[in-house]
Amino acid sequence: MLSIYNTLTKRKEEFKPINPASISMYVCGPTVYDYFHIGNARSFIMADVIRRYLEFKGFSVKYVMNLTDVDDKIIKKSLQEKKETKFISENYVEAFFEDIHKLKIKPANIYPKATEHMDDIVKLIEELEAKHFAYNINGNVFYDVSKFKDYGKLSGKKINELESGSRIEINEEKKNPLDFSLWKKAKIGEPYWNSPWGNGRPGWHIECSAMSCKHLGKTFDIHAGGNDLIFPHHENEIAQSEAANDKKFVNYWIHFGFLNINEEKMSKSLGNFFTARDILKKYSAEAIRLSFIQTHYAGPLNFSEDLLASSEKGLEKLKNLAVRIMEELNTQNNSGIIPAFDFQYYEDNFISAMDDNFNSPQASAVIFDFIRDINRILAENNNISNEFYQLIKSFLEKTAVGVFGILDFSDYSTLNSVMLEDSLIKFLVNLRIEAKREKNFALSDKIRDGLKELGITLQDSKDKTSYKKYNLNI
RNA sequence: GGCGCUGUAGCCAAGUGGUCUAAGGCGAAGGUCUGCAAAACCUUUAUUCGUCGGUUCGAAUCCGACCGGCGCCUCCA
Structure with missing residues (x-):
């Protein structure tokens, strides 16, 4: 039985898909104004591992990741570099695809872009306006937080407490400081789209509500993202979607812990900022993935070069075994012995670890136990049949290759070729x-x-x- | 101020009431094998889980206090 820790209920819950034939999963993707950093990479990789595990379990997964290509940060960059916003966003969308490919992240089924869903976004805002959840002031449309009675249910925040927090900028136009933008009126030189409220662009949260609903339905199974998106982003998505649709938005909310450098959150201002692209120049995708897999997805992860180096070393064990398997399988030995080995035991342990809220550190320990125990068998026996090597390979294919993405047998397939x-x-x-x-x-x-x-x-x-x-x- | 997370060996990190005298990776020490290496295997490396109390037959795991670290509440994965 698969259980998942749900941020909404703050409990581990048994996973019950809406439609077991096709699980719907939405992961918050990048805002394409720069190369994504190694912290983003952690979220993308762990979401990828979760998706791969669901597929391992036999589910088919409809996986959607949005690309935010309208945003203040993109506009800022376009002004700095004196290039059109479209040029900036397209450039970084391309870089995004290159990087996730290098990180061995399986592509999503759909990568919806905000700029390609303006009709859906406008329609959603109109619905909210018609239901009096939104108000228009001079071409700026805001969401009226006070109208949504469940506001704060995801983040555990209460409206009155938030107001007393006093760190919120007061905007004269808003009725309530917590109200957030659904539609922003265009300023001179900014990209804009036509709408019933005049030329402008969508606010930050509305695109995710519009696009997830369009591609996955009004209620879907899993929504994942970084910890810092809980508030306000995901809270606001719930407010928008549930107000418009009168239906529960998401069944399971999954949030990824931060990647820290020297116990501190990585950020540009602290100068401890690394892009995934730069890290990949020095370390393999597999080492990056293993580093993340060996820490639970929800907790903080202390990132360092030592961590990557130690993963790179750990991976050697796995690679050495893979090389050996491929060498043996290239020889014809069908008459050897098949040692007694309980493959099922390891697979069961792997599954029970992953079933427990995707406990990948424990599941990786199962793989390393397996490697050690197999190596012992290989050391103790001569003349082992190819059938046994095939069994070893198929265990690793399912776990290290399929779920974790830290091994690829095709890297070794030409090893003993006639080249x-x-x-x-x-x-x-x-x-x-x-x-x-x-x-x-x-x-x-x-x-x-x-x-x-x-x-x-x-x-x-x-x-x-x-x-x-x-x-x-x- | 409000909310939440966290403190386990030299480092990273699982485990959240009994099978824990605590998994796994890295590192370190010794050994087997080898002409020497490499790889692989074996052994050793936390009687102890921030500190002090409490609950319990039994706690790293629950409760309380204290000490330390971090995050969110503002754009952020």
């Missing part, structure tokens, strides 16, 4: 074996060191020499 490069390596390896036989260790070491410089590592075992090519992804 020229491999033939040459084999030739040198055989030359070295001859040298070793003649106790000419100076020559054998020279060959090994020479290959090492080219990124090829040799490993001797009792009866043969295998090799490993680094930088396979590059």
Whole structure:
């Protein structure tokens, strides 16, 4: 049974999909005014892991991630760089797709853009206006928070307490300081769209209500995003959607913890800001993913180069086993033994960890236990049948490859191929074996060191020499 | 001021009433194997879970106080 911690109820709840044949999941995507940072990457990767696990469980998932391409920050950037907003947003949309591809994030089914849903947005605001949840002041339309009686139910905030917080900027036009913009009147030089209230653009929250409803329906299963979106963004989405539709907006709210640098929130102003793009220049996507997977999604994550380096090392174990499997599977051995090994035990443990609110750190521990125990079996037995290697592979295919995305067997599939490069390596390896036989260790070491410089590592075992090519992804 | 999260080995990090004399990764030490390496395996590395009390047959896990760290309430994943 899969249980999920729901921010709305502050409890772990059994996951009951509206329609088990197709789970509806919406994740808040980026505002495309810059390359996304490593904190964004954490949310995107953990949402990806959740999505992959739901698919592992046999669900089909309709996964929607919005791209916010109308926004103050985009306008600001366009003024700074003296380029059209459309140019800025398109540029960073492209960069976004490049980065998530590099991070091995499965693409969403739909990436709706705000600029392509203006009709839906305008229609939603009109509905809110007709139901008296919205008011128009000189072309600026606001949501009247006082009309929505459940306001604050997600974030646990109360309207009167928020007002006394006094950190809210007073806007003369608003009836209540907490009221938020649904439609902003265009200023000179800003991009605008036509509407019943004049030329303008949508407020920040309305696009998500409009687009999620359009693509997933008035009520859908899962809505996920970073912790800081709980208030006001998600709170306001609920207010808009439920006021307009008279239906519960979302069944399960999932929120991701922050990524901190030196125990502090990463932010541009603190100067501890890293884009995913920059991190990817130095560390593999798999190491980034494993670093995140080894911390629970809801808690804070202390990010550092040490963390990535330690994940990179941990990954070696997994890769070494994968290489070995692929080598063995390239030989024909169907007559060997099949050692006793309870694959089901590991799979059951993996599932029960992930079923418990996606406890990926525990599930990753199951994979590492599996690797250790399999390596022991491989060390203790000779002449193992390919069938056994196939079973190992299929466990890893389901877990490390399928759910976590930290391994890709296709990286190793050409390892023992008949390609020229491999033939040459084999030739040198055989030359070295001859040298070793003649106790000419100076020559054998020279060959090994020479290959090492080219990124090829040799490993001797009792009866043969295998090799490993680094930088396979590059 | 309001709301919420958090403090577990050298580092990262699960576990939230008994199977915990506490998983997993990194690091460190020793060993097996090897011409030497590498890889892999084995052993060791927290009698203890911020501090002090309480509840309980039993607590890292519940309650209270205290000390420390962080976040949200304003754009933010």
